[in-house]
Amino acid sequence: MSTLQEEMIFEILLRLPPKSIIRFKCVAKAWQRLFTTPLFINRYLNLAITNNNLKVMLRSKLPRVDFSHPDFGKLGPSKLYSFDHVSVDCDYLVEIDYPSKSPSMELVLVGSCNGVVCIVPNFFAAYLFNPSTREYKRIPHGHLGDIEIPNNFTIEDFPIAYGFGYDQVVEDYKVVRMVSLINRNNYEKNLSEVRVYSLGSNLWRWIGNVTYKVVNGVSGVFVNGALYWVVRDYTREEGSTTVVGFDIGGEEFREVPEPEYGYEDFVKTLCVYQGRLCLLCNCQGVCLDVWVLNDYGVKRSWEKLFKFEQPAVIPSFRFVIPLCVSKNSKVLVEKDGDAFVLYDPKCKRARDLPIQGLPNRFCAITYLETLVSLDTGNALLRLRAAANT
Numbered sequence: 001m002s003t004l005q006e007e008m009i010f011e012i013l014l015r016l017p018p019k020s021i022i023r024f025k026c027v028a029k030a031w032q033r034l035f036t037t038p039l040f041i042n043r044y045l046n047l048a049i050t051n052n053n054l055k056v057m058l059r060s061k062l063p064r065v066d067f068s069h070p071d072f073g074k075l076g077p078s079k080l081y082s083f084d085h086v087s088v089d090c091d092y093l094v095e096i097d098y099p100s101k102s103p104s105m106e107l108v109l110v111g112s113c114n115g116v117v118c119i120v121p122n123f124f125a126a127y128l129f130n131p132s133t134r135e136y137k138r139i140p141h142g143h144l145g146d147i148e149i150p151n152n153f154t155i156e157d158f159p160i161a162y163g164f165g166y167d168q169v170v171e172d173y174k175v176v177r178m179v180s181l182i183n184r185n186n187y188e189k190n191l192s193e194v195r196v197y198s199l200g201s202n203l204w205r206w207i208g209n210v211t212y213k214v215v216n217g218v219s220g221v222f223v224n225g226a227l228y229w230v231v232r233d234y235t236r237e238e239g240s241t242t243v244v245g246f247d248i249g250g251e252e253f254r255e256v257p258e259p260e261y262g263y264e265d266f267v268k269t270l271c272v273y274q275g276r277l278c279l280l281c282n283c284q285g286v287c288l289d290v291w292v293l294n295d296y297g298v299k300r301s302w303e304k305l306f307k308f309e310q311p312a313v314i315p316s317f318r319f320v321i322p323l324c325v326s327k328n329s330k331v332l333v334e335k336d337g338d339a340f341v342l343y344d345p346k347c348k349r350a351r352d353l354p355i356q357g358l359p360n361r362f363c364a365i366t367y368l369e370t371l372v373s374l375d376t377g378n379a380l381l382r383l384r385a386a387a388n389t
Contacts (some may be wrong), residue, residue: 014040014047018132018369035371045114045370051272053127054324054366056083057096057117057131059109060359061337077101077121082131083355085324085332092356099136100125109363110162110175110219115370118164118175126162128173128199128374131367137374139197140176141204147179148206149191156180161192163220163227165248173199174248176220176227190234196251199374206253211235221270223277224296225249228256231270241268241277245296254304259291259302272366273322280321286310288320306331306345314341314350324366334364340366 012178013021013034025032034040060079078101081093094101098107102122110126120126126139149155163176177195183189191215194207212231220227226245233242243256261281269280273292279302281289288308295301307313308320314335321334322343331343333350338361340353 008036010040014044018371019210021371022133036373039186041371041373045368045372048115048368048370052324053369054085055369056085056323056364057081057109057112057367058093058359058362059081059107060178061106061361061363070346073277078107079359080107080119080131081357081359086325093358094129098129098131098136099138104156108162108219109318109365111222112165112365112367113166113173115223115372116164116173116374117365117367118162120162126175128164128175130370130372132369133371133373135201136169140202149181149208150191152184153181153191154184156182161214161217161219161229163222163229164244165220165222165225165227167249168225169249170200175246176246177204178210178212178214179227180217180343181209194246210253212253215241215268217229218269220246221272221277222248222274223275226296228270228277230270232259243268243270254297256293257297257299259299259304261289267319269319271323274325277320280319282319284318288317290322292325308333308343308350313343313348321364323364335360337363 013024016024021035025035032281058081060081080096080098081091082096085102098119098121099150100121105122108120110120112118115130115132116129117127117129128137128139130136147155152292154170161178164173164385166173176195178192179373181191181193183191190213191209192212193209196207197204211234213234215230215232218229220229226247228243228245230241231244232240234332236242245256246253246255258279263281263283265283267282267284269282271278271280273290277293279291279293281291287310289304290306290308291302291304306322308317310316314320318336320341325331325332326342329345331345332353333343334339335341340355341350
């Protein structure tokens with residue numbers, strides 16, 4: 001076979017979906033070796049990033065049941081699905097298997113990076129998981145682990161916030177964990193313990209204690225080498241919130257300058273939109289402004305992209321989160337955790353997007369289909385269509 005033919009085959013293989021790559025490993029030993037080389041995996045990843053081949057992952061939410069309720073532990077685990085938003089004709093979900101399911105705890109979708117997803121499926125474990133290859137890695141002591149509690153402090157109920165990202169300098173995936181600690185003597189001196197897990201070392205490291213508490217324990221948003229949270233700073237006026245970033249390489253926090261919102265009473269939420277940090281300013285019952293940050297650390301670089309008004313754009317909503325853009329330039333939006341809508345920025349109109357088998361309650365993130373390996377040898381076997389289930 002000529003070198004030209006080999007190069008053509010290589011380029012063709014790069015454009016196949018992961019499920020085809022997995023099947024073709026059985027075709028020839030040479031292909032099996034090729035698919036596991038860093039060259040092929042990195043080229044496949046770079047092509048996915050360039051083409052912005054995002055898929056939507058959503059997790060069904062369990063009904064809220066108290067520990068003392070007789071149905072507690074009988075509701076079954078949260079379900080995980082994927083949805084191809086790029087294809088405008090796709091109107092169904094595909095169920096994804098995931099490790100260590102718990103019938104009594106709601107799965108936490110921490111975030112995704114380079115096709116790897118961080119999940120917390122139960123009280124005792126966290127996992128890194130590539131849904132495209134089904135490979136997974138259990139993180140040791142992924143939940144409470146060995147928290148160092150200072151004197152006169154106690155752990156707050158459900159206090160843990162996570163973040164997941166990639167350190168390009170050392171080429172390592174990292175998970176950040178913040179545990180809220182309550183000062184029994186002085187509420188204004190509350191703290192959060194910060195630890196970082198490195199996939200390369202397979203260890204957690206203590207970073208320090210900070211005066212922040214992540215609002216509602218929401219997972220961090222990873223953009224351009226940093227994780228971002230909306231936090232309450234105990235050193236500031238009670239009730240006020242701010243945005244902080246955690247540099248995944250330098251492992252330091254920094255405050256992020258915010259735009260001039262123009263409102264006094266609103267709720268802040270963060271997400272990623274087209275590779276940029278996105279800040280949602282929600283004046284509940286009135287409108288929601290969508291801001292993106294173009295130049296990190298520069299307050300004037302905030303740009304307002306959209307304004308979802310009620311009822312002019314979307315008749316009624318508690319919250320909306322823009323997820324991604326489809327090939328026809330429509331913005332896929334999660335609404336109230338129970339529906340998707342498609343928003344047209346040109347005419348400033350939105351319409352419902354019916355999806356077969358959509359759970360009654362869910363939360364969604366986006367991820368890339370890649371071949372990135374966790375080098376564990378652990379893989380799940382089940383991936384099935386979930387339409388009409």
